Amino acid sequence: MILPIYAFGQSVLKKKAAAIDKDYPDLDILIENMWETMYNAKGVGLAAPQIGMSIRLFLIDTLQLNEEEEKNPTGFKKAFINPQIIEESGKPWEYEEGCLSIPDVRGDVSRPEQVTLQYQDENFKTYTETFNGIDARVIQHEYDHVEGVLFTEKLKPIKKRMVKRKLEYIKKGKVGVEYKMRFPRPK
Numbered sequence: 001m002i003l004p005i006y007a008f009g010q011s012v013l014k015k016k017a018a019a020i021d022k023d024y025p026d027l028d029i030l031i032e033n034m035w036e037t038m039y040n041a042k043g044v045g046l047a048a049p050q051i052g053m054s055i056r057l058f059l060i061d062t063l064q065l066n067e068e069e070e071k072n073p074t075g076f077k078k079a080f081i082n083p084q085i086i087e088e089s090g091k092p093w094e095y096e097e098g099c100l101s102i103p104d105v106r107g108d109v110s111r112p113e114q115v116t117l118q119y120q121d122e123n124f125k126t127y128t129e130t131f132n133g134i135d136a137r138v139i140q141h142e143y144d145h146v147e148g149v150l151f152t153e154k155l156k157p158i159k160k161r162m163v164k165r166k167l168e169y170i171k172k173g174k175v176g177v178e179y180k181m182r183f184p185r186p187k
Helices: 027-040 063-069 133-146 157-171
Strands: 045-047 057-061 077-099 102-120 126-132
Touching: 027 045, 027 057, 045 133, 057 133, 077 133, 102 133, 102 157, 126 133
Parallel strands: none
Antiparallel strands: 045 057, 057 077, 077 102, 102 126
């Protein structure tokens, strides 16, 4: 089932998400719905807060990114449950990021080139893995979501000023998207 993506301005996007355990109700259905929602919106990652659930869960498929650029694609497709960044390392590099919760806004974000992450899979088996390059970047972006941080907070000051009006329009639902979104209720 395709779920609505919560838009910039929704309070759930600014909360630090809670850990879950193997008894979390209907987790397999939730993950399946999140994959369907992410692909429907043409995303490469989706965090649970983006569908209104303040839990430490995100999905990533960087295979589709790398398929466009190489004959022998690299990357991965997996769910990350209860992720914790162990270490970020390497030279910071800038890359233009966007977000399904913040349509029509893009900007350069500087992130370290490598991240070591401890997480659990859908069977709650624990892993510690190191990711590099674009894979690391997507993980860092989605990890920020479960920490209540949006990529727009990491933009340079001049870019923040430039996108301020667009962010206000998104809060008001004045944005055209081809996927279901849930906007904040006017006060």
